[in-house]
Amino acid sequence: MADKFTLILGDRQLSSWSLRAWLMAKHIGIDFETKFINLSAPSAKDEILRYSPSGKVPALMHNDLVIWDSLAIAEYFNELFPTSGLFPRDVNSRAIARSVISEMHSGFQSIRSSMPFSLNCGLSFIDSDELRLEIKRVEEIWLGLRTKSVDSGGYLFGEFGIADAMFAPVVLRFKAYGYQSKNEIVTEYCNTILNNQFVKEWCTNS
Ligand SMILES: N[C@@H](CCC(=O)N[C@@H](CS)C(=O)NCC(=O)O)C(=O)O
Structure with a gap:
């Protein structure tokens, strides 16, 4: 079968x-x-x-x-599918990937509640210190990982993987609520996600 x-x-x-x-x-x-x-x-x-x-x-x-x-x-x-590149090949990078994935999976309550997920644009979010701190932390994660894998693909560990799938909804939230990072590397990463063919497919078929 x-x-x-x-x-x-x-x-x-x-x-x-x-x-x-x-x-x-x-x-x-x-x-x-x-x-x-x-x-x-x-x-x-x-x-x-x-x-x-x-x-x-x-x-x-x-x-x-x-x-x-x-x-x-x-x-x-x-x-x-262990060879599909969902996790980085290097053991240390895999451990870091699992750390940021778990951090995303179990945290960022203010982002979730102040910026509820939606594909619509032009939404307004409820601002707060907690929200700003969480956004800062997300940016710190993206910036740190992108700076390390600057020579490889545009994703968090170079090629697309689970970490990117877990953070893609945050990129779409930032877009929906008009949040624009002041950091170029963060903005570049957001654009990489927004231009990913499958992210586009999900958004255009909604
Ligand atoms: N931690 C879960 C969260 C799942 C979750 O909260 N799903 C929401 C939709 S995004 C849901 O099923 N809501 C329907 C309900 O609670 O009745 C996961 O990662 O799969």
Whole structure:
């Protein structure tokens, strides 16, 4: 039996976690089906629970196996496709990648709450010291990693990987809320993400 992959996702417009899993699947280049669930529909929770035991999207179905949570999906993809470049090759860089991925996955509450994910532009955010501190920290991560991999591709560790998939929604949030970094390297990184063919595909099909 051929392997069957299906991603259970929320709306493209609103689901930042779904974008992450979808970007990773596109990057690997596997054949996969998608099932989009309208998160605003009254039946959304029941429908998600038909596939995902946590009641959250994204979830990945691989034949009879279900994996939920974008980070677990990322690690599973990496186990199945270790040569797809989802993590950097060097062990130290891989450890740093896991650090920034985990920091993103478990933190940045002010960015999430003050700049709710949306693909619409021209939105206004609620400013606060906490938000500014988190934006500063995101920029510090991007700047630090880009400065180290200046000689390779334009992504955080050179080539596109899980770290970029995890931060792509932040780049789209900055765009939606009109936040422009004063740092050239940060702006360059944001443009690399915005010009990524799969990010563009996600945004244009929404
Ligand atoms: N940490 C989870 C977060 C998943 C999450 O919060 N998903 C939201 C959509 S972006 C969701 O499923 N919302 C629907 C609900 O809570 O009913 C992950 O990385 O997958």
